[in-house]
Amino acid sequence: MPRLPVVSDVMNWLQNEDVATWLGDQGNVLWGNIVLPVVIAAGLYFTIRTGAVQLRLLPNMLKTLTDKALVDENGNKKSISAFQAFTISAASRVGVGNIAGVATAIAVGGAGAVFWMWTMAFIGGASSFVESTLGQLYKRQGKDGYRGGPAYYMQHGLGARWLGIIFAIILVVTFPFAFSSLQANTITATITGAVGLDATADAAQITTLSWVIGVALAVLTALVVFGGVRRIAKVTESLVPAMAVLYIVLGIVVVSMNIGQLPHVFGMIYSEAFNFNSAIGGGLGMVLLTGVKRGMFSNEAGLGSAPNAGATASVTHPVKQGLVQTLGVYFDTFIVCTVTAFIILHTVPDAVGSEGGVAITQLGLANALGSWTGTLLAVIIFLLAFSSVIGNYYYGEANIGFITSNPTVMTVYRLLASLAVLGGAVAASSVVWNFADGIMGIMALLNLVAIILLSPKALALLKHYTAQLRDGKDPVFLASDMPGLRGIECWEPSDVRTQ
Amino acid sequence: MLGAIGRAHAVTLRRNNRASASSPGQLPELPGALRVARWWWVVLGLVFAGFAGKLLLDEFSAQRNATTLLFAGLLCAAGIAVAFLASGLWRTDRRARSHLTWLGLILALPLFLRFGRYSLLALLVLVGVLLLWTPSSIKYFRALHRR
Numbered sequence: 001m002p003r004l005p006v007v008s009d010v011m012n013w014l015q016n017e018d019v020a021t022w023l024g025d026q027g028n029v030l031w032g033n034i035v036l037p038v039v040i041a042a043g044l045y046f047t048i049r050t051g052a053v054q055l056r057l058l059p060n061m062l063k064t065l066t067d068k069a070l071v072d073e074n075g076n077k078k079s080i081s082a083f084q085a086f087t088i089s090a091a092s093r094v095g096v097g098n099i100a101g102v103a104t105a106i107a108v109g110g111a112g113a114v115f116w117m118w119t120m121a122f123i124g125g126a127s128s129f130v131e132s133t134l135g136q137l138y139k140r141q142g143k144d145g146y147r148g149g150p151a152y153y154m155q156h157g158l159g160a161r162w163l164g165i166i167f168a169i170i171l172v173v174t175f176p177f178a179f180s181s182l183q184a185n186t187i188t189a190t191i192t193g194a195v196g197l198d199a200t201a202d203a204a205q206i207t208t209l210s211w212v213i214g215v216a217l218a219v220l221t222a223l224v225v226f227g228g229v230r231r232i233a234k235v236t237e238s239l240v241p242a243m244a245v246l247y248i249v250l251g252i253v254v255v256s257m258n259i260g261q262l263p264h265v266f267g268m269i270y271s272e273a274f275n276f277n278s279a280i281g282g283g284l285g286m287v288l289l290t291g292v293k294r295g296m297f298s299n300e301a302g303l304g305s306a307p308n309a310g311a312t313a314s315v316t317h318p319v320k321q322g323l324v325q326t327l328g329v330y331f332d333t334f335i336v337c338t339v340t341a342f343i344i345l346h347t348v349p350d351a352v353g354s355e356g357g358v359a360i361t362q363l364g365l366a367n368a369l370g371s372w373t374g375t376l377l378a379v380i381i382f383l384l385a386f387s388s389v390i391g392n393y394y395y396g397e398a399n400i401g402f403i404t405s406n407p408t409v410m411t412v413y414r415l416l417a418s419l420a421v422l423g424g425a426v427a428a429s430s431v432v433w434n435f436a437d438g439i440m441g442i443m444a445l446l447n448l449v450a451i452i453l454l455s456p457k458a459l460a461l462l463k464h465y466t467a468q469l470r471d472g473k474d475p476v477f478l479a480s481d482m483p484g485l486r487g488i489e490c491w492e493p494s495d496v497r498t499q
Numbered sequence: 500m501l502g503a504i505g506r507a508h509a510v511t512l513r514r515n516n517r518a519s520a521s522s523p524g525q526l527p528e529l530p531g532a533l534r535v536a537r538w539w540w541v542v543l544g545l546v547f548a549g550f551a552g553k554l555l556l557d558e559f560s561a562q563r564n565a566t567t568l569l570f571a572g573l574l575c576a577a578g579i580a581v582a583f584l585a586s587g588l589w590r591t592d593r594r595a596r597s598h599l600t601w602l603g604l605i606l607a608l609p610l611f612l613r614f615g616r617y618s619l620l621a622l623l624v625l626v627g628v629l630l631l632w633t634p635s636s637i638k639y640f641r642a643l644h645r646r
Contacts, residue, residue: 195565205566207613208566208567208569208570209566209569211609211613211614212566212569212570212573214609215605215606215609216573219580219602219605222601222602222605226597226598226601227594411597414601415600415601415604418601418605419605419608422605422608422609426609426613
């Protein structure tokens with residue numbers, strides 16, 4: 001029986017290089033002309049206005065991790081502690097972006113892209129601080145704890161529910177659909193790479209394998225999101241920190257084995273950040289753009305996703321969660337992304353200009369430690385990526401909940417989120433990456449505009465926090481401390497009770 | 500416009516609340532579509548398992564191909580899952596409909612898109628999904644949810 005025409009069209013669209021090129025071109029226009037200037041300007045503005053909070057309060061970021069969990073009137077824990085919030089956000093950040101994303105950045109933008117990733121992590125640290133502080137300030141008390149995020153501060157801080165709804169819709173398209181597709185795509189690429197199939201000779205087998213992996217991933221996702229088997233999500237999430245540590249250890253081993261090359265690698269990163277490498281098309285602008293895009297995909301600074309998770313934590317001052325999330329950005333980029341960059345730059349001399357994202361990292365590890373690392377990397381990526389798929393689903397669920405509580409809408413969303421994983425597994429990686437980049441730019445733009453408008457509140461909170469620090473106190477914020485603030489629901493004495 | 504969506508949503512919620520408050524809790528008789536769906540899904544489970552068995556037999560008598568074996572394994576797993584979830588329809592499990600719906604759609608899409616010669620099987624799966632969502636089935640499951 002022939003395939004249905006509409007279904008064949010969808011199939012062709014997902015695997016068409018022309019579609020990938022069109023998406024890439026539109027994304028570059030959006031990023032080059034609008035998103036990139038706004039991301040840099042907002043980051044620099046927040047850095048200046050906060051007095052470089054991301055550097056100045058670095059010791060306090062570490063100290064905040066030791067804060068005890070808050071308790072209710074019966075002495076029971078109200079929510080997760082600051083350290084738990086840090087590990088959860090770090091685990092959700094560490095994923096495909098740190099392994100495949102960095103490889104793609106080096107392939108497209110050269111070693112210099114790594115310098116721009118670092119720079120944007122530092123500048124974006126200030127944006128991350130502001131968005132997560134605002135996420136805490138405007139959080140709401142839900143049935144199972146706190147909830148919040150950009151949609152909430154747009155509604156309650158800016159008084160623009162309509163903007164919150166638009167943001168929530170874009171987040172749903174970005175995270176559970178675009179980013180989850182990307183995670184599934186990378187899992188498929190890693191597994192096909194690990195089993196040693198050749199892209200040209202075994203094309204038919206790779207396609208069949210992609211479908212089989214896609215169906216398996218979609219079924220696993222559906223089992224979790226339809227509420228049947230939450231244990232899968234719990235097991236995956238509990239393994240993620242161990243996988244992240246294992247990956248960092250692998251990277252340290254590779255760097256140690258090639259320690260003599262380290263000065264050369266640093267030299268490449270700094271010199272190529274400003275000097276045009278002939279292997280890269282598009283010049284310095286492309287190096288910068290690639291570094292910023294891949295950096296943002298990985299650390300999510302200013303994107304508007306971290307405040308959704310950060311708002312669920314229970315802390316005594318909103319600034320504390322801002323600091324914890326900034327530390328998360330540093331951990332993600334300066335440690336995990338750097339590990340990937342060093343693995344590749346030490347072991348794959350012709351990575352720049354080559355094709356294939358995660359395959360470059362696989363090749364790097366195989367060159368240094370042997371082919372057995374292909375299977376290990378496949379396991380690590382599977383767990384990191386699948387936990388991100390589940391995390392992305394919950395981001396989407398929270399934002400759908402902001403828009404409507406209609407159960408039919410939620411059922412349709414669950415179904416589409418599962419099918420997005422299937423689609424991502426079988427689509428061409430260029431289509432998926434370019435679509436994700438474009439939609440991520442729109443999401444970041446909306447969030448950055450909102451946090452720029454609300455930044456006076458975050459700055460006032462920072463002043464309140466530092467004043468208490470100067471007096472030698474453990475900072476505590478109550479809504480009554482700033483009576484002029486509107487739209488605040490939490491931050492009563494019962495919300496900041498410590499053990 | 501978005502304000503209108505919010506108001507419409509509030510009206511829907513109130514209507515749902517009224518409906519659940521006035522429900523007598525009496526489960527209606529099993530509709531014909533669901534009677535058919537019960538058997539339909541059991542047969543589908545067997546068909547999936549049958550296809551898997553045939554593929555495995557063909558493979559063992561010819562040169563072994565890892566991806567075909569994987570595909571056969573997937574069909575076999577699908578058959579077991581469909582049969583297990585179909586048993587939920589017999590036990591009037593409220594979640595059986597949503598589980599069979601997502602599983603049916605996830606299985607039908609690849610059969611259409613990649614494995615063209617299994618398109619008929621995909622169509623049968625989609626008919627099975629539709630049987631779960633006929634007006635009478637929706638009414639039945641709504642009553643089941645209220646109990």
